[in-house]
Amino acid sequence: MFDKKTVLILGANSDVAKEMIILYIQQGYNVVAASRSTTALQDFLRAHNIGGDSVQVAYFDATAFATHRSFYESLPTKPAIVVYAAGFLKNNEEALLDWEGAYQMMNVHYCGAVSILNIIVMDTNNKALERVIGLSSLSGVRGRKSNFIYGSTKSAFTQYLAGMRQYLFDRGIRVHVVVAGYIRSKMTAGLELPESLMLEPLFIARAAVGVRRAFIIVPGFKWKMIYHILRLLPEQLVARLP
Template sequence: MIVLGSNSEIAQAFVERVLDGGERFKTLYLFTSTPEVTERFAKHLEVRFMQHSEVVFMDLTQNIDFSKWDYIQSSLLFCATGYLGVGTDEGLYNRKNTEKIVDVNYAKLIPVLNYFAEKMERTRQGNMIVLSSVAGERGRQSNFIYGSAKAGLTAYLSGLRNYLHSKKVHVMTVKPGFMDTKMTEGLPLNPALTASPKQAADGIFRAYKLKKNTVYVLPIWRLIMCVIRNIPEFIFKKMKL
């Protein structure tokens, strides 16, 4: 199993849910930009599940030497890579903030997903589970830099799913709403609309087994985003969302 963004609480909860379900892997590849932190999770998996893991360095703000990953092969990939950055109220014209949001959520991530998708296409088997965001469904003034990157990712996953279907590789898009994680720490989130990493992992695992195409972590977000997508533009542009 390949895990991109392995320090994400959702990624770690999903890995544990998969292992709790009885699946085991020759090697579980934990991709991370902070190997020293990820090593602790790898040791936890070894002790609790007797699952061998390998920590692999990946920093999407730097150039990547894909040849170093030629030996890595798996039929299951889970991607929780993401960077929220500073919202547009504070960071709209902050170039470094904008570049990192776009790089981590889209520009530098797509070549990585393509790299592993090609490996799965060659073997004609595999599942790719990738976290996008409800923020990508309509640009809103509070976070449209982040939302635009996630919109691009969602469109990419839709096309990749279409392309790989005949190659026996399934691509699932996950759209979390509010999540109780380090990335959203300090934000005023509505508890009724916020999921825990364990809730997310359980829902994603069920969807993975059913080979769903797109899944919202909390079903209420499907309705919320349907409403937001359908607000007429002449009204929407005057709203503070």
């Protein structure tokens, strides 16, 4: 199974991550799909006739920090590519009242990422490691009153990856962050979002898998425009946004 390069996908039950599993297998990689939702992952793989030696499902809990080192050390082979795709969403009003929900977002999007990715990138014995990819969000570009708790966790994650990119430069390991807009997924199901801005998980997955040199990848022309506008918009105008 492990004579080919391996991709480790953390949070592999997300809709984007599942599309990435298929794309990486099509490109000839082996995939370790890691998630708390191992049963759901197995069901997905069976539904898409994916099996054999190309993919392994492993249990991984982003918030169980004490287990991260043993998880990594138990991998049959160390990865060439690591994808962090774990996600959790509470709407802002709920997060303001529910500390546990806010704390879960912090742990899943930032603390869990730092915990496991630190372990992975500090393993200098893994000469195969060549790329780290994180799935972030445009919500982390500027603080907005409608989603600043969720957005702050994504902003922290993006900044962590920016520093990691510099830290790993001399080792030739590339780091990338996918700064995505609205994705049609189970996490956004039920939210009232503009249909004209919705992106399919496969579209995001292709952008992530196809990344080459750029640090920040913003899939979709409309979202690229929004990203640049948000970055440049004066704070007094940002304050008027929903």
